[in-house]
Amino acid sequence: MNSLVLHPMKEVRVIVPGEHQGFVIEIFDALHISGYTIIKNLAGKGHHGLHTSHTMFDETESRLMIMTVVSEEKVAPILAGLAPLFGRHSGVMFVSDVSVSRLEYFSESSKK
């Protein structure tokens, strides 16, 4: 594989309270997402939800961002997996276009 080629993929970032890190990781594992990077101890102010009167993030609550890169067909399953968490707790998911070196990093199958 030519290491000098960039491959279009989807970057997924999930911001959740620190206590829900394990829930997100379990979804990634179930979807055979082979790697991710975590930025911990983020500060910030919460968003007010449309249907809730409380601040989505407590200002004193630790939150973190979990980043991964996946093929496009993984985006919907991740969102579906996170829906129960988002339904009960704070958290948000961002999706953006990204090109990556080393496509093999992001492939769950080593046989391809």
Next chain:
Amino acid sequence: MNSLVLHPMKEVRVIVPGEHQGFVIEIFDALHISGYTIIKNLAGKGHHGLHTSHTMFDETESRLMIMTVVSEEKVAPILAGLAPLFGRHSGVMFVSDVSVSRLEYFSESSKK
């Protein structure tokens, strides 16, 4: 609102010396931007400005990144609000396309 739909928005990231965090937050507040996330204690090397002979960021100076997600029409007002800061001090603003779950997080109005 269908929580499994992703909505196109603009991600805005502002990198400034730590001492200017409050200035950026005040602009966000004035524009009714209801949430943001901060990554503190970034390291890095400064950029040399075109019209200045000094390094924009002192290498020993703490800087931070403030991230938010807004609708496209908020981008220009944020940039206008930051102009006085950027005119006198170091700092830069990045804008990129992002899709988000939970659009209500990023809506300043709960009536929509």
Next chain:
Amino acid sequence: MNSLVLHPMKEVRVIVPGEHQGFVIEIFDALHISGYTIIKNLAGKGHHGLHTSHTMFDETESRLMIMTVVSEEKVAPILAGLAPLFGRHSGVMFVSDVSVSRLEYFSESSKK
């Protein structure tokens, strides 16, 4: 230069084990990339490479992300410069579209 205009550029993010920070910075310096921001002490799980049986990132290994913004023609030289590192060690590079305020920050020439 109108500080209220946003300019299309490429954001490059490189994630490597902390010990290879210097290697990446040397490539940036050689390409006259005048500034970058580093997020240190990232956590995460490694990616398994296609051609390797070992985890690309040791889970206990510190890694960091080095971010910069460049014009499009710099992307390929960065990737070429990183190839020797990626050939022997773990690491990955992401490229995405971004618009920036203050284009002069990202211009290596002060004469333009």
